[in-house]
Amino acid sequence: MNLGEQTKAIHAGEFPNPATGASAPDIVMSTTFITQANTAFSAENMDEDMGWIYTRWGNPTIRQLEEKLAALEEAEAATAFASGMGAISALLFHLLRAGDHAVVSDVAYAALSELTNELIPALHIEITKVDTSDPEAVQAALKPNTRLVYVETPCNPLLRLTDIAATAEIAHRANAKLAVDSTFATPIATKPLSLGADFVIHSLTKYACGHGDALGGIVIGNKTDLAALRRKTAVRFGGTLSPFNAWLIMRGLATLPLRMRVHQENALKIAAFLEQHPQVKKVIYPGLPSHPQYELACRQMRNFSGIIGFQVGDGKAVAQRLAENLKIIHYAVSLGHHRSLIFYLDSRELFKTTFKFSTQKQLDSWNAFAGEGIFRLSVGLENAEDLIADLEQAL
Ligand SMILES: *Cc1c(COP(=O)(O)O)cnc(C)c1O
Secondary structure (H helix, E strand, C coil): CCCCHHHHHHHCCCCCCCCCCCCCCCCCCCCECCCCCCCCCCHHHCCCCCCCCECCCCCHHHHHHHHHHHHHCCCCEEEEECCHHHHHHHHHHHHCCCCCEEEEECCCCHHHHHHHHCHHHHCCCEEEEECCCCHHHHHHHCCCCEEEEEEECCCCCCCCCCCHHHHHHHHHHCCCEEEEECCCCHHHHCCHHHHCCCEEEEECCCCCCCCCCCCCEEEEECHHHHHHHHHHHHHHHCCCCCHHHHHHHHHHHCCHHHHHHHHHHHHHHHHHHHHCCCCEEEEECCCCCCCCCHHHHHHHCCCCCCEEEEEECCHHHHHHHHHHHCCCCEECCCCCCCCCEEEEEEHHHHHHHCCCCCCHHHHHHHHHHHCCEEEEEECCCCCHHHHHHHHHHHC
């Protein structure tokens, strides 16, 4: 049956408990499971129909979440992790070895940027950071030993987009895999695998959970790659998701299609309000015709999601004012929750810790999106009028 997205979000992966008839999924917290005497003791021998053995290898509640997300991404398989970074680091360590080379977005989630600035190169894995919104820059960075192109679209915190189909073609011509962190887009906006990506990553902590009360992450892709990822990396690095968090995230996912609709609707209203505000210098939102890649956003995103970037004259002072005076919107990191969140990212501070540009062109692109600093507003599900009034009084 070819089910619609709302039906999949609610039913995929779930089934009533055959013993009790419980309609809602159970939380199986057991770490170990009664097995046959001849059960293998090494994950090397793990196969699909060997049943449940130990929760780090796999767990019925976590599996339900994995199947739901695989269904939403129209993928064969998924492996969940304790956080988005758990998922990202497992994938990087799964794919890359000493002597390999990877091309990575020069602007992406801070912890990924810092991991690929320091620890990964220290393992003799070469990393080239490029502005992946420019396919020519990706092409020019490729080497005979390039194994992976890693992009985030829209990227955190700039909301700059990467053309997934074009980048997949470039990566594959060089025999490299393409991994896409699609946390901002969610499967509701974009299905990267259908555009040619080999792996999709989500921080489930954000829109998937949607309520700011569970960390989680996931890697999604084909069966062969994901089985190897689970056996070789997930089980051994041990960044296993808690079944309780899997259950919370699954409950959040049931309403993802509905939530994304309201996130977008609210974000469009607030972006329009900010664009006409005298104190706001620039608004970046993929759903605004003023976004430099609006045409790509329309082509690649079926929903523009709920995150807005904006610049003001004196960012640090305004951040102070917002932190003190906002009554509804929380001044806090993270995003994708039902509650609205706002946070200021200062460019100069981020250049010291996180983002290292090697060309003037890369710096110019950062400046075009973020200037001296950018507010990242994650628009929640409150009434848009209340959020606008809150911003108005605090600005
Ligand atoms: C938050 C985030 C991550 C990291 O996820 P955690 O669950 O916090 O580890 C990765 N990528 C993007 C785009 C994010 O926003």
